[in-house]
Amino acid sequence: MNIICLGLSHRTASVEVRERFAVQDPDIAAVAARFAKIEGVQEVVILSTCNRVEFYAAGPGLASGYPGLDRFLAEHAGLEAAGLEAIYRYDFPHSARHLFGVVCGIDSMVVGETEILGQVKKAYGEAVRQGLTSKVLNKLFQRAFQVAKQVRTRTSINRGSVSVGSVAADLAQRIFGSLAGCRAMVLGAGETGERTARSLITRGLGGLAVANRSRDRAVALAGELGGEAVDFGTWAEALVQADILITSTAAPRPLVTVPVVERVMQGRPDRPLFIIDIAVPRDVEGAVNRMENVFLYDIDSLEAIAAQSLEARRREVVVCQSIIGEHVDAFGGWLSRLGPASGNGTGAVGGWEVAQP
Numbered sequence: 001m002n003i004i005c006l007g008l009s010h011r012t013a014s015v016e017v018r019e020r021f022a023v024q025d026p027d028i029a030a031v032a033a034r035f036a037k038i039e040g041v042q043e044v045v046i047l048s049t050c051n052r053v054e055f056y057a058a059g060p061g062l063a064s065g066y067p068g069l070d071r072f073l074a075e076h077a078g079l080e081a082a083g084l085e086a087i088y089r090y091d092f093p094h095s096a097r098h099l100f101g102v103v104c105g106i107d108s109m110v111v112g113e114t115e116i117l118g119q120v121k122k123a124y125g126e127a128v129r130q131g132l133t134s135k136v137l138n139k140l141f142q143r144a145f146q147v148a149k150q151v152r153t154r155t156s157i158n159r160g161s162v163s164v165g166s167v168a169a170d171l172a173q174r175i176f177g178s179l180a181g182c183r184a185m186v187l188g189a190g191e192t193g194e195r196t197a198r199s200l201i202t203r204g205l206g207g208l209a210v211a212n213r214s215r216d217r218a219v220a221l222a223g224e225l226g227g228e229a230v231d232f233g234t235w236a237e238a239l240v241q242a243d244i245l246i247t248s249t250a251a252p253r254p255l256v257t258v259p260v261v262e263r264v265m266q267g268r269p270d271r272p273l274f275i276i277d278i279a280v281p282r283d284v285e286g287a288v289n290r291m292e293n294v295f296l297y298d299i300d301s302l303e304a305i306a307a308q309s310l311e312a313r314r315r316e317v318v319v320c321q322s323i324i325g326e327h328v329d330a331f332g333g334w335l336s337r338l339g340p341a342s343g344n345g346t347g348a349v350g351g352w353e354v355a356q357p
Helices: 015-021 025-036 067-077 094-104 115-129 135-154 164-176 191-202 215-225 232-239 258-266 286-290 299-338
Strands: 002-009 043-048 052-059 088-090 183-187 207-211 228-230 244-247 273-277 294-298
Touching: 002 015, 002 067, 002 094, 002 135, 015 052, 015 067, 025 043, 025 052, 025 067, 025 115, 043 115, 043 135, 052 094, 052 135, 088 094, 094 115, 094 135, 094 299, 115 135, 135 299, 164 191, 164 273, 164 294, 164 299, 183 191, 183 232, 191 207, 191 215, 191 244, 207 215, 207 232, 215 228, 228 232, 232 258, 258 273, 258 286, 286 294, 294 299
Parallel strands: 183 207, 183 244, 207 228, 244 273, 273 294
Antiparallel strands: 002 052, 002 088, 043 052
């Protein structure tokens, strides 16, 4: 019995290539059913996300280099067989090691991210519902979820913020504690400012105001985030009511100067002001950081903190790989005892009911 993985990811292919192979949710069942008809394939799970597309299959005598697999992939993507150079092909035990690394986040674009675990669980659950898995892949994926849980509890692979938005939200919580009573202002409704505001909202931010040179954009973003739009010409007056300022304008020179902040602070005595300047060129004068009760972080400061967290996560990869190796060996022992017995893809094998996800 062999388990194979055929796939491509952000590591091997551009987004344009990945789009050719991607499988949309409504099409998963039909594509998986066609894949299951390939000679030697008895069980199938398809994982398709923005960063990877992977086909897992199990069957006796199955090999990742089987020509029928390449023909299927070429037809699926609308390519000639020669256009499959971005595809990686793994047989067992490398296929299991790869899957275990994927669910732990060590193969992700952001090392240690946890969203992929939910995506794998969803893909596996869909395969089970379609009757496309049986004893081998059920055992493999359930083992993968055990590995992910163990890695999270025994390592620090997913600790520490690794994006500008999440770092800013962490710092805000250190300054204010709970964000439920805090109000933020977004000055300049750019993409990074929006992501930072969303990070604060997920941490329980109490209120949000948006000011932008284009009022229509300010109204649109405020509506998306459940906040209110503020006229760009009155942002400084409105800042008196805020605790956090996120600046991301395209102004050629600083808008947030020492005199502006002095007037703001006079209207809010004894309340700290946290300023997140993610604009390039900077929106905030550096001297603002020397003012009492004002905390200023620019894009370089935030990215440096994020880089430290990411490097710490990368150091944990070695520990994760050790845990993964132990589980691959244990699963290999089980698989070897299974012998050439095969499943029928109906949800039961030899009278044994397949465990549900």
